[in-house]
Amino acid sequence: MTSSGDNRFQDFFEDDKYIALKNYLYNYLLRKRAVEKAMLNENKDVVLEIGSGISPVLTSWDRVVYSDLSYSALRTLKQIHAKGHYVVADGMNLPFKADSFSHAISSEVLEHLEDDRKALREIAEVLKSGGCLIATFPHRHFYFSSDDRFVNHHRRYELSEMESRLQEAGLYPVYVRKVLGPLEKITMLMVTVCITILQGLGGRERSRDHQAKPFGAMISLFKWANRLYAGFAWIDAFIMPRTLSAVLLIKAVRKE
Numbered sequence: 001m002t003s004s005g006d007n008r009f010q011d012f013f014e015d016d017k018y019i020a021l022k023n024y025l026y027n028y029l030l031r032k033r034a035v036e037k038a039m040l041n042e043n044k045d046v047v048l049e050i051g052s053g054i055s056p057v058l059t060s061w062d063r064v065v066y067s068d069l070s071y072s073a074l075r076t077l078k079q080i081h082a083k084g085h086y087v088v089a090d091g092m093n094l095p096f097k098a099d100s101f102s103h104a105i106s107s108e109v110l111e112h113l114e115d116d117r118k119a120l121r122e123i124a125e126v127l128k129s130g131g132c133l134i135a136t137f138p139h140r141h142f143y144f145s146s147d148d149r150f151v152n153h154h155r156r157y158e159l160s161e162m163e164s165r166l167q168e169a170g171l172y173p174v175y176v177r178k179v180l181g182p183l184e185k186i187t188m189l190m191v192t193v194c195i196t197i198l199q200g201l202g203g204r205e206r207s208r209d210h211q212a213k214p215f216g217a218m219i220s221l222f223k224w225a226n227r228l229y230a231g232f233a234w235i236d237a238f239i240m241p242r243t244l245s246a247v248l249l250i251k252a253v254r255k256e
Helices: 009-013 016-022 026-039 071-081 116-126 146-150 159-168 182-200 208-239
Strands: 047-050 064-068 085-088 101-107 127-138 171-180 247-254
Touching (some): 026 171, 026 247, 064 071, 116 127, 127 159, 159 171
Parallel strands (some): 101 127
Antiparallel strands (some): 171 247
């Protein structure tokens, strides 16, 4: 994550089970697919991915700078991915020269930052003239609930609100795509309720030896179950109107 405030994800980045499972999650797979598709025909040079954590959404391009506030997340990512460059950075204070990148990617990051407007100005500053930001973000204020609070979201966005913030920073929206529909919201509400219950029952107190064997056996099942569920979630996003989308992707261009 990329905020100098409380970083709930730091605990996750140091959890072996989270690291083993995170990159199989259906919603990550669909966000990654959407970003990779948006970047496919772009005239790319050096790309900045902000808040990559252990789960970058652009892996098909070698000239990428992965940034995150968490050193341990980037260390783990480098061991897994081994391509590109890795820089510990706060998304609200990017340590790069102006006009350094042809593209920037921000996937599920802005909602975690206390000052998202400052982050967007920073992104615009490090982009070259004509450079693009590809961002995914949680959509609709009325969806904000316990699962957002669980992962320290400061906000969700209306589309018009996101477009306005981008334009204030000198980034001009080009197109919008649906990524996840209302099924995503329902699913994440259920997941966070289950996690909270398990934590209350003392799930974290179980011995590592007791969990090792069943956990290892479940990874394959978890992987394929999420791939299957990703299909249902993709269909849900496709058929539902954009007004009900839980996650949107937007492309914006920096103009002189």
